[in-house]
Amino acid sequence: MKKHMTTNRWQRHSFLARVLVMALMISLTAGTMSLLSVQTTEASTGHIRPPxxxxQFSMIPSPNINQCLPEASGFVSITRGAQNDIMQVSVRGLVPDTGYDLFVIEIxxxxxxxxxxQSDLETDHDGKGSVTVQGIFNRETFSISTGGPTVTFGATHQFHLGLWFNDPQVPFDQGCEPGQTSPIVTPFNGEQHAGIQVLNxxxxxxxxxxxxxxxP
Known part of the structure; x- marks a missing residue:
């Protein structure tokens, strides 16, 4: 008799446990479906927008660069965001352990x-480097000067990229300036004392x- 009562009690406990597990599964399933429904509704109303x-595009060697840096190349990826863009520039085949300057340019x-x-870029010991810049990098990119102490010009789009040697001595020593007896100095860095363009x-x-x- 005592053994029969123990068996019945175990069966009741086992049944209650199964009921609780089933109730928990139903609750979790309902919650998941509700969340999916909310996400679907938000996506359909524009609250959740996929990126x-x-x-993506390439940058190529500037004039005479192939003669001194035959493997020079660049690759650019621009990802649009809700407010602005993320631009990642990667380069290879450049002078190792060297500084460069990135510009958005008109031509x-x-x-x-x-x-x-836009940014500095530094290569590693293999002549590779990359930089990520945040801003407006799309068909609405422009500059304007409505007046001031220097120059006035209307809205001017800048749709190209250029990368310059930061130090004028570097491309000269690399033989990138054939026929020159001294380094060519350009204004394309923060001190306005840069070298020639390497990629564009x-x-x-x-x-x-x-x-x-x-x-945009």
Missing amino acids: KPAF PNKPFGVAWY TANFPDAQGPLSFVN
Whole structure:
């Protein structure tokens, strides 16, 4: 008799445990479905927006650079955000352990037009480097001067990129300036005492630089 009562008690406890487990599973399933429903509703109303795909393109060697740096190349990826863009620039085949300066420019080759200093970039011992910049890098990128102590000009788009040697002596020592007896100095760094351009986006037309293909 005592053994029969113990068996019944175990069966009741086992049944109650199964009921509790089933109730918990139903509750979790309902919560998951509710969350999925909320996410679907938010996505359909525009509250959750998937990221736009990145726009990618190459940078090519500037004039005479292939002679001294035959492996020089660059790769750019621009990802659109809700308020601004993320631009990542990666380079290879450049002079190792060397500083460079990145600009957004109006046209890829001389005289470059309107230029906007974006960032420094440093290569490692293998001549590779990368930098990430946040800003407006799409078909709405422009500069304007409505007046002031220096110059006045209307809205001018800058759809190209250019990368310059930070130190004028570096490209001269590398043989990137054939026929020159001293380093060429350009204003493309923070001290306005930079070297020549090493990479640009002349693989795109002057009036249709790569940034013009990035939708805002």
